[in-house]
Structures are given as structure tokens and as C-alpha cells.
Amino acid sequence: MGTEIFYFLIFPGLLFSGVIGGLLSWFDRKITARVQFRQGPPLFQPLYDFVKLMAKETLIPLRGSVTTFILAPVFALFGATISAVFILLPVLGVETGFSGDIIVIVYLLNIPSITYIIGAFASGNPLAAVGASREMKLILSYEIPFLLVLISIIIKSGMSISLTEIIAYQSANGAFIGSLSGIIGFITILMCIQAKLGFVPFDMAEGEGEICDGMIIEFSGSILAFFKLTKYIMLFILPALVAGLFFAGLPLNGINILWSLLKVLLVVLLITLIRNTNPRVRIEQAMKFFWIWMNLFAVVSIVLAIIGL
Amino acid sequence: MGFKESCFKKSLWVFHLSVGSCNNCDIEILDLLTPRFDVERFGMKLVGSIRHADVLLVTGIVTKKTKPRLLEVYAQAPKPIIVIAIGACPCTGGIFASGYNFAGPLDKVIPVDAYVPGCPPKPEAMIAGVVKLLKAKGKQ
Numbered sequence: 434m435g436t437e438i439f440y441f442l443i444f445p446g447l448l449f450s451g452v453i454g455g456l457l458s459w460f461d462r463k464i465t466a467r468v469q470f471r472q473g474p475p476l477f478q479p480l481y482d483f484v485k486l487m488a489k490e491t492l493i494p495l496r497g498s499v500t501t502f503i504l505a506p507v508f509a510l511f512g513a514t515i516s517a518v519f520i521l522l523p524v525l526g527v528e529t530g531f532s533g534d535i536i537v538i539v540y541l542l543n544i545p546s547i548t549y550i551i552g553a554f555a556s557g558n559p560l561a562a563v564g565a566s567r568e569m570k571l572i573l574s575y576e577i578p579f580l581l582v583l584i585s586i587i588i589k590s591g592m593s594i595s596l597t598e599i600i601a602y603q604s605a606n607g608a609f610i611g612s613l614s615g616i617i618g619f620i621t622i623l624m625c626i627q628a629k630l631g632f633v634p635f636d637m638a639e640g641e642g643e644i645c646d647g648m649i650i651e652f653s654g655s656i657l658a659f660f661k662l663t664k665y666i667m668l669f670i671l672p673a674l675v676a677g678l679f680f681a682g683l684p685l686n687g688i689n690i691l692w693s694l695l696k697v698l699l700v701v702l703l704i705t706l707i708r709n710t711n712p713r714v715r716i717e718q719a720m721k722f723f724w725i726w727m728n729l730f731a732v733v734s735i736v737l738a739i740i741g742l
Numbered sequence: 743m744g745f746k747e748s749c750f751k752k753s754l755w756v757f758h759l760s761v762g763s764c765n766n767c768d769i770e771i772l773d774l775l776t777p778r779f780d781v782e783r784f785g786m787k788l789v790g791s792i793r794h795a796d797v798l799l800v801t802g803i804v805t806k807k808t809k810p811r812l813l814e815v816y817a818q819a820p821k822p823i824i825v826i827a828i829g830a831c832p833c834t835g836g837i838f839a840s841g842y843n844f845a846g847p848l849d850k851v852i853p854v855d856a857y858v859p860g861c862p863p864k865p866e867a868m869i870a871g872v873v874k875l876l877k878a879k880g881k882q
Contacts, residue, residue: 462782471780478785481753485796488746490820492793645790653793653820 445521447514447666454665455479457701461668464705479665483658491654496557505552506652506659512544513666520670523596524677525693526684532595535583538674542629545663546572549638549648556651564647567716568638571628574723575635579625581731582618586678588738589614596677603681610679614737619679621730626671627704628719630664634711635719672700750796750822751876753785757795757819758828761812763802766862767829771799773865781869797824797872800848803831803838809845816852824875825854828868830861 466473523530553565590602609615628635639647683693830836832848858871
């Protein structure tokens with residue numbers, strides 16, 4: 434019992450993934466600033482933001498549903514933390530997962546998005562409702578290619594549905610990014626996590642210019658801080674999952690720590706560069722992109738995996 | 743000065759509200775985000791919703807039509823909130839002070855923490871105003 438609580442609260446759960454996610458969020462903002470020839474925020478900026486938000490007043494909207502409104506960010510944080518534990522334990526090589534944990538991870542990764550939607554509808558704001566409906570459509574679009582890429586990974590690793598076995602297979606036979614189907618699958622999953630994180634070009638659920646931060650418009654104070662922490666954690670665990678699926682995991686022994694760090698930074702760098710060089714697309718353009726092109730990519734990846742490329 | 747206050751000063755999220763300006767001050771505010779001034783160095787950023795804001799920048803004269811909206815936005819802001827009057831219009835009324843629709847300078851409507859006069863004020867002046875305000879807050 435004690436180890437489980439340690440896993441959940443300290444390593445690799447809430448504290449560890451929150452701190453690393455905060456640093457990655459600083460990395461993301463710094464790269465964004467450098468791309469725009471700016472100086473960028475200081476290193477501890479995510480910490481300042483979080484503490485400031487925790488200390489501020491929390492306002493409850495008059496027409497909202499109070500309990501759901503307050504509990505939605507808490508459940509988002511729970512969902513992100515539990516998926517952090519399930520992803521990071523096998524990926525960091527701390528403990529082996531169980532058979533079928535990759536399916537559990539797919540479900541758990543959806544909890545933050547779904548609680549965003551529930552919280553947005555509970556706030557009773559029309560702009561939040563617009564954002565929530567867009568997020569719902571976005572989930573419908575990116576989930577199918579995400580699952581198809583996982584199927585391609587499962588086929589390549591000899592029909593194993595445990596993250597530990599997939600990583601062990603890659604350590605023995607070379608990382609999946611080295612093969613043609615792996616490259617195509619990597620491009621697809623990069624787009625999917627871009628949409629999962631709600632970054633440009635798929636940030637239509639939080640469009641700052643048009644619907645004023647969309648889903649989180651009514652959230653303030655500590656519950657907004659919970660949403661921010663959820664975003665930090667997601668910014669760490671999704672690249673970690675990609676590193677586990679394509680780059681043979683993130684082992685934490687000896688010089689491998691450096692390689693693990695570089696793998697995560699590479700994925701975050703790619704996400705940030707995509708975010709900085711693209712405009713926001715409309716929701717039907719995003720659906721078309723995922724349903725036609727990304728599904729096509731994922732199916733091609735599956736076919737190539739079956740014929741062994 | 744505690745840790746919370748120093749975090750608050752290092753992460754000011756700004757919401758800017760035009761209550762009847764000629765748009766010139768608003769453009770100067772947006773200038774602060776450009777590479778030349780880059781206020782994100784100090785952790786400041788523009789946010790889209792007053793619920794996330796720590797600083798309320800008000801530009802333009804408070805007209806009789808926008809006064810109730812201004813009061814509503816101020817009531818919706820999570821406290822503590824800093825109010826800064828940007829430009830001559832919210833400070834005194836400027837050249838519109840004798841206008842038929844003028845509803846009084848900003849500090850007659852909501853409490854104001856800092857005034858940055860000018861038509862429009864330079865971005866340097868805005869940064870100087872915020873720095874002076876934060877220093878004064880630190881001494882209290």
C-alpha cells in the first residue's frame with residue numbers, strides 16, 4: 434500500500450511529473466520566444482504561475498453547477514496523475530506493467546479531455562460550451578488514428594499489449610523509429626498528441642482570440658491552477674509515451690539518463706516547432722485532416738508493419 | 743514580503759479593457775509583446791478572460807454607456823487585482839473631459855493603483871509605471 438501511494442504522489446506520479454512537466458512547459462515557452470526573436474520567461478515561471486493561481490480568489494459562476502464545476506479540475510488532475518503512473522512506471526523502467534496496460538492507458542489519457550468538457554458545460558458560459566463542443570469533435574477525430582498507430586506498434590512488437598514488453602522488444606531488435614512503418618506512425622502520433630495537448634494548429638477548443646480561452650474561460654484561482662498542473666503533466670507524459678512506443682523507452686541508469694532527456698526534449702521540440710509555424714485550423718478542417726490523412730497514414734503504417742517493413 | 747507575493751509580482755496576467763478609447767493605447771499595449779520590449783521576460787502575458795487576470799488595464803474615457811460594463815468586469819475579476827489607467831483619457835478625461843458622454847475619470851468609478859499618462863503613453867512608460875507600482879507594493 435505504501436509503495437502505491439509513493440508511486441501516485443511522489444515518483445513518478447504527481448510531484449515528479451508535475452515538476453518535469455513544468456520545466457518542459459518553460460522549455461516550450463522559451464523555444465516559442467526564441468522562434469519569435471524574444472527573450473522568453475525565466476526558468477521558474479511555471480512555478481510562479483502555479484503558486485500565484487493557488488493564492489488567488491476562486492469565483493463560482495452564478496448560473497453554473499457548483500459541485501461539477503469545482504470537481505472537474507480535481508478529476509482532470511487525478512486522471513493525468515494516474516496515467517502518469519501507468520505510463521512512466523514501465524517507460525522509466527521502474528517496475529513492469531501488466532499485460533494489457535496499453536489499453537488502460539488509452540482510456541486514462543482521455544479522462545483529462547472529458548473532464549475539461551464536463552467542467553466547461555458546468556460553468557454555464559456560452560463560449561465555454563462552444564469550446565467544449567469543439568473539444569468533443571476533436572476527441573472523435575484524433576482517437577481513431579491514435580488507436581490505429583497503437584495497433585501498428587502492437588503488430589510490430591509481435592502482438593504484445595504490455596508497454597514493458599514493447600520496450601523490451603525494441604531494446605532487443607532496435608527502436609521502431611528506425612523502420613518505415615515506425616516513421617509514418619511517429620508522424621501520425623505526433624499530430625495526435627498535438628491535438629491531445631490542445632496546441633496550435635489544433636487549439637480551436639481554447640482559441641484565445643475568438644472564444645477567449647474557450648473551455649477554461651470561467652475558471653479562476655486554485656481550480657485554474659489544477660488545470661494548469663494537468664497541462665504540465667500531460668506535456669510530460671505524452672512525449673514519454675511516444676518515447677516508450679518509438680524510441681525504446683527512457684531508461685534511468687548511467688549515461689542513459691542523458692539519452693532519455695534528449696528523447697523527451699526532441700519530441701517536445703517537434704511539438705513546439707509545429708505549434709509555432711502553423712496557424713489555427715477550423716474544426717472541420719481538423720476533422721478532415723485526421724479522418725482522411727492521418728487515418729490513411731496509420732493504415733499504411735499497419736500494412737507496412739504486417740509485411741514487416 | 744512572502745513567497746506568495748513575490749510569485750504574484752513575477753507572474754502578472756494582463757487583461758486589457760477599452761472603455762471608449764481611440765484604439766491607440768491598445769496598439770501601444772500590444773507593442774509590449776513584440777520582440778523589442780518582450781514583457782514575457784517578466785512573466786506578464788495577455789489573457790482572454792477577466793477570470794484569469796491579475797492586472798486590469800483600462801484605456802479610453804469612461805463613457806456613460808460603458809460605465810456599467812466596466813463595473814461588471816471589475817466585479818468579475820478575482821481579487822487581488824491591480825487596476826492601471828493607461829493614457830490621458832482614463833487618468834483625467836483628456837481632451838474629452840467636457841464631452842456630453844463623459845462619466846468621470848476612472849478613479850471616480852473603480853479604485854486605481856497606477857496612472858500612466860500620455861496620448862498614447864510609450865511602451866517604456868508603461869513598463870516604468872508597472873515597475874514603480876510593484877516597488878511601492880513591496881515596501882508596504
